Amino acid sequence: MSEKKLRSRGWFGKEGKDGFIYRSWMKNQGYPADEFDGRPVIGICNTYSGFTPCNGHFRELAEVVKRGVWEAGGFPLDFPVMSLGETLIKPTAMLYRNLASMDVEESIRANPMDGVVLLCGCDKTTPSLVMGAASVNIPTIAVSGGPMLTGRFQGRSIATSDIWRFSEAFRKGEMTQAELTEAEACMSRSNGHCAVMGTASTMATMVESLGLTLPENAAIPAADSRRKVLAHLSGRRIVEMVKEDLRMSKVLVREAFENAIKVNAAIGGSTNLVIHLLAIAGRMGVKLDIEDFDRLSADIPLLANLQPSGKYFMEDFFYAGGVPVIQKELIGKLNSEAITVNGKTVGENCKNAVCYDADVIGTLEKPVKNLTGLAVLKGNLCQNGAVIKPSASLKPELMKHRGRAVVFEDIDHYKKKIEDPDLEVDENSILVLKMVGPKGYPGMPEVGNMGLPKKVLDKGINDMIRISDGRMSGTGFGTVVLHVSPEAAEGGVLALVKDGDYIELDVAARRLHLEVSDEELAARRAEWKAPDLGYDRGYVNLYIKEVNQAHLGADLNFLRGGSGDVVTRDSH
Incomplete structure (x- = not known):
């Protein structure tokens, strides 16, 4: 992308009073003058929050992304957006997914960034960031935070799916409160999101199978140093993407959505994928219907032996080869020529993938289960x-x-x-x-x-x-x-x-x-009488009035369709 096409030049490239204002206040952070001379400005969209434990390591991860951006000749600037922690937020994080997406969309559009790195992890942080960025459509790459290490309790492996088993055992008197308290720490023993193929891991797989991340993004544990390597390389790559003008609209085409649906069926991913993928497609203007999920999943058996549908954990999935192995196994069913953010096709990215554990990742001939995932x-x-x-x-x-x-x-x-x-x-x-x-x-x-x-x-x-x-x-x-x-x-x-x-x-x-x-x-x-839902003010009132039904992705009516990267109104 030539300097004249950089969005950031609309701020930092100006002369006179306007340029003075844009540059001078930024210089109070200690940036030298040549940082504003045409380097691609890369926003790092950070969902760190002390209230979002799955994303608790994102300050450190953002610094690693910055290293890659600096190395490639970019100018990294991180910014916070609303963070949705699944475990604490009431009444449900899903209520605020669309609000967070608005925060992301407006933050990107209103600020001088040429490309953006989305740091996402906990369940709703991933779709909300992708939805918001899709509406603006600048070069974008996602970096997931990674799953926790597998928990260990009383000599066996445990993870989030065991909460439901523990709950039933406790209700039946087969487990004490003291044992539950001990299991709490045993399960959540490292940085990262749920260690099973829950919604967070499904969303990480979704962005990888859509082509929005570098290969292997979904499964690298948060505590593994290779998660930082992926973040570093993503920082490098986003600068190149800006120069190539590789925008989301070139990646998130119909074929990419079809690939994500098929991969989700093979991994036994969360049913939440349906509602989030429909919403993302709606932002991109890609025609996607709920019937597509059934049609595209129908002949794909379960290939990933991961809880809750199977036996193992995300850590095991990574050691076995991760998403690239699934893609390679499905290559005859996937749109292998779909482009991804590293500039390569899906087929090119997975051609050298090797399965290192056939008990964790099955094949079409010997699947984990013949039942489809959706x-x-x-x-x-x-x-x-x-x-x-x-x-x-x-x-x-x-x-x-x-x-x-x-x-x-x-x-x-x-x-x-x-x-x-x-x-x-x-x-x-x-x-x-x-x-x-x-x-x-x-x-x-x-x-x-x-x-x-x-x-x-x-x-x-x-x-x-x-x-x-x-x-x-x-x-x-x-x-x-x-x-x-x-x-x-x-x-x-x-x-x-x-x-x-x-x-x-x-x-x-x-x-x-x-x-x-x-x-x-x-x-x-x-x-029948329509219920009085209450909530006569604020965002919740707006949400109830504008939210679509589940088969349309539960987005807000006025957010469907993109709005582009042109600032709402130039100022100064």
């Missing part, structure tokens, strides 16, 4: 779609099942009734949770994998069909139907389900059907 359901209960992760089911026989609905009107009703010994429920029932969708909660929390009733757990049952308009943590598992659209708060059929109704789930037929006549549903709808 299926999209349709039916009168989810007219716009719902998603399920067959590979995470603990009871494959539930893939085709008919059962009686046990209905919870909202999350508070669920918490009140689930431990009730008089609750009319057995292992053949289907648990239905309403009002946890984008508007209903608000924010669509990860409560879809409801804990089972104690009276069922006491029978030794570990899985039941659960249906909701909410989401599920990528670390969760079970036969769980999610993202039901339209949601209950919008008056979808989900809102009309009553205790005792029969529901049929047939994953092979991609069917989710409520066995209630159209006449009866019409009568129930006539009696």
